[in-house]
Amino acid sequence: EPARAEVDVQRRDRSRRHHTATHLLHRALKDVLGEGTSQQGSYVGPDSLRFDFNYQRAMSPEQLDEVAAIINDRGMDDLPVDWEIVPLDRARQMGAVMMFGEKYGDEVRVVSIGDYSRELCGGTHTHHSGELGSVLIAAEHGIGSGKRRIVAYAGRAALAHLRQRLETLESLATRVGARTTEELPQRIESLLEEVESLKRELQRRQQQQAHASAAQLAARARDVRGVKVVAEAVSGASRDELERMIDAVRQDLGSGVVVLGVVVDGRINFAAGVTRDLLSRVRAGDVIKEVAARAGGRGGGRPEFATGGGTQPERLGDALQHAFTVVDQALSSG
Template identity: 45%
Template sequence: RAARHGNKLGATGPFFYKLTRALCELMGEAFPQLVSSRKQIEKVLLQEEEQFAKTLDKGLRLLEQDIAELKGTEIPGETIFTLYDTYGFPVDLTNDIARERGLTLDYEGYEKAMEGQRERARAASKFGIDYNAAGLQLEGKTEFTGYDHIDGHEKIRAVIVNGEEKTAEAGDEAVVVLERTPFYAESGGQVGDTGLLTWSGGRFKVTDTRKEGDNHLHLGTLIEGELFPGLEVDARIDHARRERTKRNHSATHLLHAALRKVLGEHVSQKGSLVDPDKLRFDFSHFEAVTPEQLREIERQVNEQILENSPVQTEITDMEKAQEKGAMALFGEKYGDVVRVLSMGTDNYSVELCGGTHVSRTGDIGLFRITSESGISSGVRRIEAVTGMGALDWIDGTERTLREAARLVKGSRESVIEKVQQTIDRNRQLEKEVDALKAKLASSAGTDLASTAVDVGGLKVVASELEGADRKALMETADQLKNKLGEGVVVLASVEDGKVTLVAGVTKSATGRIKAGDLMKHLAAQVDGKGGGRPDMAQGGGNDPSKLEDALAGVAGWVEKNIA
């Protein structure tokens, strides 16, 4: 609202962020973090202002268009929702504008559209399988033993097939609930464990483990035998997969700490995914992380790995955990008793976490960042690999580098120099090609000028130029317009099954015929679209087979439409 009112009062650029200085002077004593974080506050406010300026511009255009077409005095709920959902346009801002125009808002329609979106989101978040436990009242609680054990002899409490509790037979997809389990259930960004449940005469392949309330749900397929409540089974997780996941999860904690140390204390986790192959970490930050910062982040994480310090866990209450400086993970729910995970020298990272982790930081082996990107306003994403995954990634990069060196006839050491030489040579060749195309255009213009036909006092040329790109067509059209004096030029080419069209009308003739109108007609003939200014227009099409007839009909179209 402040940005909009400033805009209405004549502010032509961002101004709100400048108020930070005055706020620090007035309230800095009561809120010291205003002073210590002033530079960052100004950066974030400036970024938000610049982004909102674009939002305001797009949203106002849409709103003005809808108001102009409005029948009555109420702005439809669908319009309000589109402004909010697509453009981030606040509802109260829409209401302000409506009130200034003497209009009202259809809040009921807006709420209906919002509820429709919520329903779609809820539907998208469901398991996506028919054999889930949703709606079933599962009693009891699964005891998780997986921090210390990778296997166990356990008793089945429930078996669910197609949403019903019943005996599972070979081939069934089912959900199994155990009294106790070493299988970690998907939580806090860490994927669920996989593995096997076995017993005399039977095997159940666990493909995922999830949580419902206090119970662990083991999702999978019965390979052989029967599964029923009361049956005792040997539960064993895929140990190698768990170990890879642990490395990635522990590295995520070190990464979080490194980000805060390198980028600033404003960094907080906004989401994560930890699986056996990689880690993905989303965090709050207002700009792209520079290559230098990424190198320092990676260096700090690997430094902690090389220290090989023990990873410590402590079960305590939330108050004591906060006293230790523990950070809570995004999306995790905590009770009165929490698990505090500390790792690295001098408690480099201290977080609340219920996931599985390595015993020592050195178990991670190696940490390598593979990408950094923005995923939404103020949120960045880092993807990385650890252990053998990191070695495989480095090996793949080395192979790519060696292949690039081979292609430019260089070595690993000289590849950059060789690539630069190749780029420079290509640029020089492109200049030479452009010069030759210009000469060809001039030559073609001279030749084509002799083919012009007179239509109502205008000289009309319509021709296909083989191998010409759009730039060459434009240059040739300009050459022809200069030679014709007063006339119309249409040039075309075909490449990879696509038609490129250019139409030109000399300035003196634009009062009699428009290049844009001619192009719309031409492009439609070859299954395409086009348009442009009265003196120059461009277009294209998908049907080269009709180009010859389209060009042959240009003179006739000019004759019919000439003023």
């Protein structure tokens, strides 16, 4: 049955630009990174190109700029893009780049971009390098051990990508209160300084709150064989805040044992601290191990400070009450 094939000329032309740009990119990478750099895979489409190559580390901004400059310079040179079918041995003599491990027939197609690039290739290309327009390298990143990937755009696709970037910058400028995109770096720097200032203020207030809470907790300490013991539930504290509260309560007690617990997202976080004068008799790691086990969890740590977790938040009160028993047993045996 007869069939009719139609070629989308505009789509093919966009793909041609990206394909020819890929050849220039391959050659430029060899010039900048060394002849050992070779293609590991690629994608050529109407809207972008991807090029995978072997290299052991991220390319520097200077290297990427140099590669981009080479490609665009060769484009402005408007070099002729020619192709010919030659015997494989002849292609080798011409210095044509070949894919390692690829099996070729007796005759191959060699695509040359002036005297700059020469590769075996069966794909569609522009007639001159000047047809590429601008080529923009948008990204370079790792895709595996010793493998990197470059994403780039040529011609109208490069302009579209630049326009999208500019729109993003303009949106960001509006969002952070900059009048122009040129003011964006200064405005972001100012906001970062403001954030750091707010962080310091928040930390100062948290410390004040921790000390205030510590005084209240220390005031509720129980006497266990002559040792002050605090075992309390607190609310809304992170692990770091728990540690700060432990330090603050120990400081207020002067001498004693502190065990705190908080429920976060359906789980219990425990922390325990022991003042230095009692370490020969009570160890925080031993205390937290017993307390956490009471709530279906585990714990451990240093003699002076330890943390743990529990999976049964409904048993938080029982676990903290058990802390007094654990300390009593440790003191009686010590």
